[in-house]
Amino acid sequence: MTAVVVVCGVLLTIGAFLAVIRAEKGPSMLDRTIALDIVVTTMIAAVALYAAVNRRADVVPILVVLSLVGFVGSVTIARFASVEPEGEGRVRTREEIAAQEAERIDNEDVAEESRRSGRRTETDEHHGGGAEGEVRS
Amino acid sequence: MTTDQWTTVADVASAVCLLGGAFLAFAAGVGVLRFPDLLARMHAGTKPQVLGLILVLIGLALRLRSGGAVWALVLVAVFQMLTAPVAAHMVGRAGYRTGKVRSDLLVVDELTSDQERARVRDHGRAEDDDPRD
Amino acid sequence: MSLHPRRRRWHTQWATVVWLTVVWVFLWGDLTIGNILAGLLIALAVTAGLRMAPIDFHGRFRPVGVLRLVARFAADLVRASFEVSLIALRPRYVPRGAVIGVQLRSHSDLYLTLTAELASLVPGSLVVEAHRLTGMLYLHVLDVRQSGGIEAARQSVLDQEERVMRAFASDEELDAAGLGVRA
Numbered sequence: 001m002t003a004v005v006v007v008c009g010v011l012l013t014i015g016a017f018l019a020v021i022r023a024e025k026g027p028s029m030l031d032r033t034i035a036l037d038i039v040v041t042t043m044i045a046a047v048a049l050y051a052a053v054n055r056r057a058d059v060v061p062i063l064v065v066l067s068l069v070g071f072v073g074s075v076t077i078a079r080f081a082s083v084e085p086e087g088e089g090r091v092r093t094r095e096e097i098a099a100q101e102a103e104r105i106d107n108e109d110v111a112e113e114s115r116r117s118g119r120r121t122e123t124d125e126h127h128g129g130g131a132e133g134e135v136r137s
Numbered sequence: 138m139t140t141d142q143w144t145t146v147a148d149v150a151s152a153v154c155l156l157g158g159a160f161l162a163f164a165a166g167v168g169v170l171r172f173p174d175l176l177a178r179m180h181a182g183t184k185p186q187v188l189g190l191i192l193v194l195i196g197l198a199l200r201l202r203s204g205g206a207v208w209a210l211v212l213v214a215v216f217q218m219l220t221a222p223v224a225a226h227m228v229g230r231a232g233y234r235t236g237k238v239r240s241d242l243l244v245v246d247e248l249t250s251d252q253e254r255a256r257v258r259d260h261g262r263a264e265d266d267d268p269r270d
Numbered sequence: 271m272s273l274h275p276r277r278r279r280w281h282t283q284w285a286t287v288v289w290l291t292v293v294w295v296f297l298w299g300d301l302t303i304g305n306i307l308a309g310l311l312i313a314l315a316v317t318a319g320l321r322m323a324p325i326d327f328h329g330r331f332r333p334v335g336v337l338r339l340v341a342r343f344a345a346d347l348v349r350a351s352f353e354v355s356l357i358a359l360r361p362r363y364v365p366r367g368a369v370i371g372v373q374l375r376s377h378s379d380l381y382l383t384l385t386a387e388l389a390s391l392v393p394g395s396l397v398v399e400a401h402r403l404t405g406m407l408y409l410h411v412l413d414v415r416q417s418g419g420i421e422a423a424r425q426s427v428l429d430q431e432e433r434v435m436r437a438f439a440s441d442e443e444l445d446a447a448g449l450g451v452r453a
Contacts, residue, residue, distance in 0.1 A: 004156060008159035009154050012167065018169060022170045045190060049196060052151060052201075057206035058206075060209050060213075064297065068216055074224045120205065173365070180410075183390060184354045207299075208295075211296060229410065230398060261365070
């Protein structure tokens, strides 16, 4: 029996691991939800394997709940899926993160500069007017 | 056969079922990694997975052999068979609507052509004809 | 309508109540009077509280048809899983998929749903889109070569629908779908 358990455990682990790789790679959210759905089902199989080996019947409610709830995640994501721009789901590399941070800091500096230089003219214009952004009919 | 022999037979059958179930779960994992596009990956997620689960549950039932928990396992199998196609269908439909399905990889794509035809027809006149005629 | 509206709703919902009670009893595992009564109470409360559209079931329950459906489905499920596993594990084999449209012949939601569910679980196909009003099912076929071609895949879905209808449909529905009543 132990040999059977070891082989089954190894198979289930490898299967779940490959599904997680797809969850990381998958170009869209939908690929990821399918992969995680497979992980959940593999979990159910693993819990059942444990219950079979130890002949415990009290973990069976876990199986029921997992099988009911396990698909809700993928259905919810599918229901609310919208068009993702290309490359949105990719994990950014370190250089890209650094480049984007530098760009953001540059933009903030430019905005700060323009705000500081334009402040004097802005106060002249707002004498007696409403607040900025107020809807005026 | 004595009860002891029945027990051994049940254990062996249970071991076979567990092995089969684990193998199918493994195949599902390999499939979801290897297949070329979204719709094919859904196949990997539905069919081997469901049968694998059923086999594992049969193995578990053979080990438990008595008690109320066995009936709950029947329920788990039924739920899984009811919900897996629904989840796959919704993911596939969402994939079509968000443009994640690449038509060039498919040999024949009748859904896209039918949708195109329906869109062309809707722009012309009101939709009140029965396509079955 | 001859029946009072509230009585009509109970009349069509009794199957749901029975099903929910069965689920409750299965969850508890023991077939005792207490479980059955509790199940009935909860089923009635759920059915009364959550209003869902009742399913119109005008058909008959044919035992031979149901047996044939279940046996064929079990065999197909086993075959499907091993076929997909074979495709997944065979090295350097890329499956060529296709999406086909199948016009179903029945006029009811129940048979459409049943056929779609069964067609998703058996070899080669997965339902991608279902147009309820026109009775059109769109399926994705995993490997065209393995299913024997596009027309063979379409025919297998129509066969599946025929098995479902022969298991559950009434004679009028069978005639309307163009399937003669088998002797």
